[in-house]
Amino acid sequence: MSIGLDQLYINMIAGRLERFSWVRDRLACCRCPMCGDSQRKNNKRRFYVYQDTKHGANHLSVSCHNCSYGNPVSRFLEEFAPDVYPEYRME
Numbered sequence: 401m402s403i404g405l406d407q408l409y410i411n412m413i414a415g416r417l418e419r420f421s422w423v424r425d426r427l428a429c430c431r432c433p434m435c436g437d438s439q440r441k442n443n444k445r446r447f448y449v450y451q452d453t454k455h456g457a458n459h460l461s462v463s464c465h466n467c468s469y470g471n472p473v474s475r476f477l478e479e480f481a482p483d484v485y486p487e488y489r490m491e
Contacts, residue, residue, distance in 0.1 A: 403451060406460035406473040409488050410449055413481045419445050426451040426460065433480055435467035449473070 403426065410428065414420045420430035431437045432447035444466075452461035452472065463470040477485045 403458060403460055405488075405491055409477060409484060410460065410473060413477070413484060416481065417447075419443075432464040432466055432469065434464060434469045437464075437466055 407426070417433060418431040420428060422428045428449040429445045430447050430449075431442075431445050434447075437446055438444040446465040447469075448463050448465070449460055450463070452459055460473045461470065462473060462476045471479075474485075474488065477488050
């Protein structure tokens with residue numbers, strides 16, 4: 401998939417991600433939907449959406465610095481937003 405398509409679908413589910421915001425182009429952060437981040441500090445955001453450039457990849461990936469969850473956006477959508485994933489696959 402492409403970076404533009406990944407950004408479009410991340411924006412579609414952004415309302416489901418607690419404290420989500422784009423920090424800059426192709427970098428966003430929010431509270432981790434998998435582990436919930438810190439239970440004591442509600443302002444911590446350690447789940448990142450970023451451009452994956454390893455081996456010439458042209459897509460976005462997600463990563464949590466708390467629970468070490470990490471996947472491409474396509475796999476994240478499959479796990480976190482199964483209602484949106486079929487539409488993403490059709491694109």
